[in-house]
Amino acid sequence: MTETFEPKIVAFVCTYCTYAGADLAGTSRMKYASNVRMVRLPCTGRISPMFILKALQKGADGVLVSGCHPGDCHFAQGNYHARRRWTVFRSLLAFTGIPEERIKFSWISAAEGAKFAELINSITDEIRALGPFEQYQELQKVIETQSTY
Amino acid sequence: MAKIGVFVCHCGENIASMVDTGKLVTAISGHPGVAFSSEYKYFCSDPGQETVKRAIRENNLTGVVVAACSPRMHEQTFRKACAEAGLNPYMLELANIREQCSWVHTDRIEATDKAIEITRALVEKVKRNNDLQPISVPVTRRAMVIGGGVAGIQAAIDIATAGREVVLVEREPSIGGHMSQISETFPTLDCSQCILTPRMVEAVQHPNIRVMTYAEVEEVDGFIGNFTVKVRSKARYVKMETCTGCGDCIQKCPVKKIPSEFECELGNRTAIYTPFAQAVPNVPVIDRSRCTYFKNGKCAICKKTCQIDSIDFEQEDKTEYIEVGAIVVATGFQVQNTSMYGEYGYGRYKDVITGLHFERLASASGPTAGKIKRPSDGKEPETVVFIQCAGSRDASKGVKYCSKICCMYTAKHAMLYAHKVHHGKSQIFYMDIRAAGKGYDEFTRRAIEEDEAGYIRGRVSKLYEENGKLIVRGVDTLLGKPVEVEADMVVLATAMVPQPDAKEFAQRIGIGYDEYGFFNEAHLKLRPVETSTAGIYLAGACQSPKDIPDSVSQASAAAAKVLGLFSKEQLEREPVVATVSDSTCAGCWGCVIACPYNAIDRKEITDRNGNLIKRVASVNPGLCQGCGTCVSFCRSNSIDLAGFTESQIFAEVMGL
Numbered sequence: 003m004t005e006t007f008e009p010k011i012v013a014f015v016c017t018y019c020t021y022a023g024a025d026l027a028g029t030s031r032m033k034y035a036s037n038v039r040m041v042r043l044p045c046t047g048r049i050s051p052m053f054i055l056k057a058l059q060k061g062a063d064g065v066l067v068s069g070c071h072p073g074d075c076h077f078a079q080g081n082y083h084a085r086r087r088w089t090v091f092r093s094l095l096a097f098t099g100i101p102e103e104r105i106k107f108s109w110i111s112a113a114e115g116a117k118f119a120e121l122i123n124s125i126t127d128e129i130r131a132l133g134p135f136e137q138y139q140e141l142q143k144v145i146e147t148q149s150t151y
Numbered sequence: 152m153a154k155i156g157v158f159v160c161h162c163g164e165n166i167a168s169m170v171d172t173g174k175l176v177t178a179i180s181g182h183p184g185v186a187f188s189s190e191y192k193y194f195c196s197d198p199g200q201e202t203v204k205r206a207i208r209e210n211n212l213t214g215v216v217v218a219a220c221s222p223r224m225h226e227q228t229f230r231k232a233c234a235e236a237g238l239n240p241y242m243l244e245l246a247n248i249r250e251q252c253s254w255v256h257t258d259r260i261e262a263t264d265k266a267i268e269i270t271r272a273l274v275e276k277v278k279r280n281n282d283l284q285p286i287s288v289p290v291t292r293r294a295m296v297i298g299g300g301v302a303g304i305q306a307a308i309d310i311a312t313a314g315r316e317v318v319l320v321e322r323e324p325s326i327g328g329h330m331s332q333i334s335e336t337f338p339t340l341d342c343s344q345c346i347l348t349p350r351m352v353e354a355v356q357h358p359n360i361r362v363m364t365y366a367e368v369e370e371v372d373g374f375i376g377n378f379t380v381k382v383r384s385k386a387r388y389v390k391m392e393t394c395t396g397c398g399d400c401i402q403k404c405p406v407k408k409i410p411s412e413f414e415c416e417l418g419n420r421t422a423i424y425t426p427f428a429q430a431v432p433n434v435p436v437i438d439r440s441r442c443t444y445f446k447n448g449k450c451a452i453c454k455k456t457c458q459i460d461s462i463d464f465e466q467e468d469k470t471e472y473i474e475v476g477a478i479v480v481a482t483g484f485q486v487q488n489t490s491m492y493g494e495y496g497y498g499r500y501k502d503v504i505t506g507l508h509f510e511r512l513a514s515a516s517g518p519t520a521g522k523i524k525r526p527s528d529g530k531e532p533e534t535v536v537f538i539q540c541a542g543s544r545d546a547s548k549g550v551k552y553c554s555k556i557c558c559m560y561t562a563k564h565a566m567l568y569a570h571k572v573h574h575g576k577s578q579i580f581y582m583d584i585r586a587a588g589k590g591y592d593e594f595t596r597r598a599i600e601e602d603e604a605g606y607i608r609g610r611v612s613k614l615y616e617e618n619g620k621l622i623v624r625g626v627d628t629l630l631g632k633p634v635e636v637e638a639d640m641v642v643l644a645t646a647m648v649p650q651p652d653a654k655e656f657a658q659r660i661g662i663g664y665d666e667y668g669f670f671n672e673a674h675l676k677l678r679p680v681e682t683s684t685a686g687i688y689l690a691g692a693c694q695s696p697k698d699i700p701d702s703v704s705q706a707s708a709a710a711a712k713v714l715g716l717f718s719k720e721q722l723e724r725e726p727v728v729a730t731v732s733d734s735t736c737a738g739c740w741g742c743v744i745a746c747p748y749n750a751i752d753r754k755e756i757t758d759r760n761g762n763l764i765k766r767v768a769s770v771n772p773g774l775c776q777g778c779g780t781c782v783s784f785c786r787s788n789s790i791d792l793a794g795f796t797e798s799q800i801f802a803e804v805m806g807l
Contacts, residue, residue: 010807012804012807017222017223021221021223022223024250024251025221025223025247025250025251027250027255028221028249028250028251028254028255029250029254031254031255032255033255033256033257034255034256036252036255036256036258036261036262036264036265039265039268039269039272039807040247040251040269041272041800041803041804041807042222043779043795043800044727044777044778044779044792044794044795045778045779045780047745047778047779047780047783048778048779048780048782048783048792048795049783050782050783050797051783052801053800053801053804056801056804056805057804057807060804060805060807062807076778077747077748077776077778077780078663078683078747078748079747079780080747080778080779080780083745083780083783083784087783119255
């Protein structure tokens, strides 16, 4: 490869903490990698594992899920549900063979603009090091070529 | 067929300098469903919004994406513009290409690519947006105030004076709370009863206030604007309607030696009693556990004495359900039980008392008629030692916080003591003197300079009795020396702690509480009187230790919030709520468990003959806050969240 691989990362974030934290990074004019695309949701509790799989299917190389710190959820308990769901989903990932490292989970509050910028840079580096996520596409090809019945 | 309009804002140079807006417009105009696209320097300006409105009308747009700043900034602005152009305001999405793109990236090509993808994803989302209508919830314009201390009384009077009905519920036989026990108040030294009693009377006589004393809130059901509160009025065994409060029954009651709760057990009461002389309402109650009649069926002297036959031994607890639109919780505090301080000998030595005891000793209506007499032998104490922070700011005793009022009331006690016992000597052991407040520091200075209160900076390690004196052994940290003071009486400035049943009560009515049991506000700084449960507000020391001015201020603030809620007959709120598809819901109730707001109920679906077909989940739109936790929880995909539906999110992801 002549040029470095630039991963595509989809972030599912809650509007009250992490989205606001990302806005703060913006208003503070912090600079970070441009690889992440944000999907704004009311709460991490709204984030279905299906969204994550969909993003990977669509061609994302990594996924970030981020919301309010435990105890700080605007909706009282949504982030606890998200955390529990993530724990279960992680074991499902292992079963399906999708590398767990491609999915990051973090807590970023509305005041943590700097942490947001740092996180985006670090996960971009990590996903870049993992290389493109091609398993799904390859699987898709196999299905297409074999789908004669 | 979707006709989406995309409006790319330059935000002056803020966006245009890093994002090639021309390229963005070109790229997006070819996207399926995009019927109109344009760019402009400031879409949030008046001419900018006019452009949006004109484009909506002229092109019959079915959805709008504004690629500009964060939705947290201008979503409302453009929703309003859409509405004015005849488009449902929820057919709008903001693509955040400023805060999350142009401002944070340094490569113009990368930033432009990202802006295109963000905008495209939201075009895909907005295609699947639905017309939504703000939800209106009817509001019962009657408030309940729980707790009849000074905070509750103030909140009730404020709401009632503004013309709304109030139900004030107090669990003791009289309203007044702790303030009625206090002798004088800092920093003005005016008599607590003298300023409080008129307020108590005003509350009970107010045409818009219904005072329910000796009553407990058992259950709170419903949601903002529509609460149903179950209140149990305990049997008084005295008829409220006819009793005139003459007090003959109290005079004649033969059971006279019951330690009075109101007097902190420094005085006695009878089995039929009012807690204090100025009780409001002035109707006694019979203490069933102490009354001879209830013990063995004999006596009934009170009944024989009462000339208007107001004693009714057959009375029973009465439960009623009261509909209210808002609730103010003002349940107050308790004084910490100091028995945990073995080294201070509280409970072991009669002359070691708490601040509240001292208030009763100093009170003109107290057991000593305002004379400072020590409890053990009734002698006037020559030396009094006050120990501040007895409980507060001591993590080992479980109270890490500062109780806020003790520095002030200890200074007040020293002053009252100096005014009443002229040759007396007071010594105060303190950690810091925290006298922040209007006139507060001047007050503590006065105690030191005019009334010669002796302040010793240091803690007390031990307290013991020797030759009829209490020996207080501590340290003076300013001198760096141990000190020993002989005292005739010791007053502990005990911590303010939550009511013993505060946590259980909070769970019952559905509000949050902290590690100690103080109720949690929605936001410590910006929403200090609201709880996270919409429609329930806080006032007074149930939230955190407070003095009288703070409690009264918060009560008035809570009243203002209640009146704001009551200013409309209908409550309008964002339509971002979950709905259940009855046809696919299997009734597994996973969503019921998931919902943090108890907003999901079980609903029965019957045929026309009333036969049960199935049970499904049903979301109460008044309670639902729109977090969407239930949606992700649903196994059969039967719940969806308006504004963030499954199809919207999947489309958004596919658009990236």
